[in-house]
Amino acid sequence: MEAKALEQRLRERPGDEATWGAYGGRLRDQGDARGELIRLEHRHAHARPADRDDLRRRIDLLVEEHQEQWDAELPPGVTVVTRRHGFAVKVAVEWSDQAPALIGQAIRGRLVTGVRVRPGAEAEDADADYYSDEPDFDENDMPLPPPPHDARALADLDLGGLTELDLAYFRIGDPGAEALAAATSDGRIETLDLRYCGVGDAGVAALCASPAFREVRRLHLQSNRLTAEGVRALAGGFERLEELDLRYARIGPDGARALVEAPFAGSLKRLFLYGHDVEDTGVRILANAPQLPSALRSFWRSV
Template sequence: MEATALEQRLREHPDDVAAWRAYADALHERGDVRGKLIEWERRSRVAGSAEREQLASKIQLLSEKHQDSWDAELPSGVSVEARRHGFATKVAVDWSDEAPALIAEALQGPFVTALRIKAGDDPEGEEWGHEEEHWDENGPLMPPPIEADGLASVDLGRLSALDLSYFRMGDPGAEALAAATGSGRIETLDLRYCAIGDSGLAALIASPQFAAVRRLHLQCNAVTAEGVRSLSGLTNLIELDLRYNDIGEDGADALLSAPFIGSLQRLLLYRDDVSEAGVQKLASAPQLPTTLRSYWRSV
């Protein structure tokens, strides 16, 4: 199989041992030492402890020697957050006007399937709280969202994971992201602390780019019961983190009515998020998988 075809195979089946072995041979042929890395890491998984230690040392030395040149394959301004066999699998970009172009280039990396977009410069957020207009009688107001209209021009390509954690894009940013293009393969979507409300969430869920999402992080946003109802479009959902959103008893009801509720494997929420009444409902809901229901009986 040609290298390109192998790369596609490995993007779709990252644990295919035979494909990695074949790819290692292809790398050897073109003098890429990452072929050796693949072989050593594979051996390390089945070796005894003494050999494993030796291999770990060799892997470390090889990686230190070549890491910079490997990362230089990516455009400047793109950092690597996770690697496999020396190849970047998750990259990160600080948001700016140039970010969509950087992202497009970074996603050409053969094994890049995960992207993190970080807030980058946020002078308004850094200085928030020092002016009178940042307050009302109830305490500090939320800082305005970071301008992120350019998310609409991002091509999400063949990404399977998109991480916008702590990127305070708000509903405008979420609505822009909903217009992004791609192949709709995203399975893991991290939107924690993004200052997203119900309208932004609804826009995202309605986008075909996110229809395949299985793992969704939404902690610490401004989602209410209405936003929870919009999640019903995610029929493949197995993990959901909704902590620190005031969804109340209505939100618990909305969750229990969602089509994915019977196949959820992980649900993260706190008592204060759903109210005492919500806790009682979750603890006695027959449609909730047994282990999730048991969790609520200890709350």
């Protein structure tokens, strides 16, 4: 099998050891040291305890010699978050006017399937200025969050080939979520991390309606501005969820009802919520919902 075909298979099945072995052979034929790294790491994973220290030293020396060269394949301004066998598989980009183009270049890398978008320096400066003043308060006498960062250019992203998109702590708000929903994608994203992004019900509804996110299994929405209406939108759009984080979203009993009535209720393996997010009535709804797997129900009974 040609190297390109092997790379495509590894994008789709990154844990396939047989394909990694075949790809490592191709790389060794090309004189790429990552081929030897794949061989050594495979041997280390299956070695006797007495042999592991020597193999680890050989691996560390090989990585020390070549890692800088390997990372130089990425565009300037793109950093590595996660590596596998010397290859960048998840990268990070700081948000700026150039970020969409940089992200497009980065995900054309051989095995990059995950992107972390960080708020840029201008956004952090704006936050510092906001917090240096007295915050505004809403009708419930709660401090209002800073206004969202300008992330309309998220609509210009081409997310084709990605399985993970991480925007945690980048406060895009509903306008940014609506722009993200318009991004170009082949719909392969399985993990979407929007913790502390300032997204509300309208933003979630836009993402739910987007074909870019139809395959999402793991959705992290901790500390956003969702209500029960947002949970109802989730129930109508994300049908394949296995992991859902709604901590610090005051969804109340109505949100708990929407969760147990959602088409993904039976497939959930992990659900993150606090009792005060759904109130006592919501805890009872979740604890006694036959739609939820028994492990989740037993968790709610212990709250």
